[in-house]
Amino acid sequence: MKEIVRIGIIGMSGRGSGTMQMLLSMPDVEIKAVCDLYPDRAEKAKLRAEELRPGTTVAAYTDYKRLVERNDIDAVVITSSWDAHGYLAVAAMNAGKYAAIECGGACSTDECWQIVRTYEKTGVPCMFLENCNYGRQEMTLLRLIKDNLFGEVVHVQGGYEHDLRHEIAYGHENRHYRYDNYLNRCGEFYPAHALGPMQKYLNINRGNRMLTLTSMASKARGLHEFIVKSKGADSPYAEADIRQGDIVNTLIKCAHGETMLLTHDTTLPRPYSRAGRVQGTKGIYMEDRDSIYIEGLSPNHDQWQSFAEYYNNSEYEHPLWTEFRTSGVTGGHGGMDYLVMRAFVESVQMGVEPPLDVYDGAALMAITPLSEESIAMGGAPVAIPDFTDGKWIKRGPAPKSKYALDTVNFDLFGV
């Protein structure tokens, strides 16, 4: 087991810098190098890392190849723009370094195959950093599902429902890559937050798999109206031909007959939601009400019960969260950023497969180009590749760990 995990980070935007700072709060992690296409960003990150760990030297690159080839790095964390996730993960694995990919969808299914085939060739693991898999509500749901409280789960849904108009519209000014995607593509750009947890609820790649999807996009109006309002009708931005529909819904059918509904909703005014919903033969959960109803367990027939009565109760809460709450929650997005990164760091330390592996990541990232294809073909169903080449039928849970997402290993927790 490695005492210290030595990391390089590629992509030093807001997300990359935040991730670097969080990693530097972990005594068993060292940052050896940072990389960004913008030299000022790389330099700023280097100086910040050296400030946080006085006496250390951190290299700053604009060429990722120089970072991945270093001999003193165990793992590469990829917090770049979406379209670079695939080839950066491939480069890291080819150089023998564990890869960690931030949330985002692919541009082609072949990108996802490249990640899978590189893993299979090199044997070097790759983890998809879906933080929401470690959210308190999501982990509680995971435990309730594995404990059969919902009975047989037949349908799940979720979304990325987040008003990002300000970030997107000012993309060219603040170096954010979202805007160019919205100008040119139309699809389910950001399936990870909803689909990451769903995959684990439904045993995807481990006894089940996603078979087909259909997608439909509404017209695109929100961003244009926002631009006109904020930059003026005579701004050149107001003439932009925005392709991404305001609401994109994607329906996915699984091999064992379950359905999933994903919603992408980022260019209209609205309060934030991940719109989680789980339905089984014994009950239903609905995030937008923060409510649950379990037949025979909830106190009143056919009436919602506050979900807080579950995630605030160690009889139902996931033990990782009970431990985390007891020891003091830390890290961004309510703590889940910390937990997902610990899951990665500890997998590198132990030299084992991470809880969200290359197959989970590939299936997740592929939803984006597949949804684009379906929308482009008027909602035609498209097949989701089996990235496991049939191994999903007999694959069991990921290695036992506190961070496992296929089983709940109660014996690993002191609580």
Added chain:
Amino acid sequence: MKEIVRIGIIGMSGRGSGTMQMLLSMPDVEIKAVCDLYPDRAEKAKLRAEELRPGTTVAAYTDYKRLVERNDIDAVVITSSWDAHGYLAVAAMNAGKYAAIECGGACSTDECWQIVRTYEKTGVPCMFLENCNYGRQEMTLLRLIKDNLFGEVVHVQGGYEHDLRHEIAYGHENRHYRYDNYLNRCGEFYPAHALGPMQKYLNINRGNRMLTLTSMASKARGLHEFIVKSKGADSPYAEADIRQGDIVNTLIKCAHGETMLLTHDTTLPRPYSRAGRVQGTKGIYMEDRDSIYIEGLSPNHDQWQSFAEYYNNSEYEHPLWTEFRTSGVTGGHGGMDYLVMRAFVESVQMGVEPPLDVYDGAALMAITPLSEESIAMGGAPVAIPDFTDGKWIKRGPAPKSKYALDTVNFDLFGV
């Protein structure tokens, strides 16, 4: 103008009997005849009607043809099983009687065409009795949308989310027709409650139309589990091969780029919901939170506001509902059953087209067989017929009335 509207009712189940009693509460309505395939039901309804209006005679039939041919009837209300709605409406119109069709989907799109062509041939109107169009929340939303509070509406959704396991599973014992449908078909069986209001929000058949849909169904588990639990695993019912998926989601694309999402969810434990959602460039409504957010109007940025602050406020509430509340709400389902029936009765009295006309009804009823086709073909998109033969492009609002659903005619209300 007719002072008295003379009505015959076909289908004297629970819904038919309730409708008859409500009609008999209206002094300007007379019931002349009732009809049911079960003679005891018809006879019971006849006796009940004569009891409620002492001194009158009500005919009871088992053959609908004898009812529709009577010369003393102005209108026929059809509260039969779903599969009979089409030919009964055709028979009524052919006999010169206004037809009113209760909620339900068709079995083929040609049934819908038959209704449309019969109306066009005879000139006799046909109304679809979608009560939810007259719900308090739905009417308030209609007003807010027509007043542009949501900005440009780009997406709407709704569902029929109602645990009907008890009613369905005992269908053969209580003469309910739902069970046989669940045994043999898989589709969006009950689009009306969600889609009726949506059609009016998005000007369907009057400047807009529904173009295509895709549907996806989850596996069917809820009803079987319920049957095993309630009748025992060795009951012959436990062997039934149930075809209707527990959750059926349908995505609809409109000519002007809006999307609609319909959910059918009737065989799993859950609290009731119609799952309404409206999204535009200025705001969002969500029934499951009983909440709304209108940018610049709601008091807190990006935070939900109780929708009750709108439907309880005559500045936003639909004036029909303000009047209804003031004069005393009556009738089933919170009053909307009464309003939709008044809309029909008053259309017959005035000899005008009803607010939900033959084109609205045909488009609505057609969603059921089209969703079955899409599901059967693995989610393939299917075209929704243009039942107006292109007239939707130039059709204006329905005739001015208190019950109008295309415009809000404030001048007709004393409030």
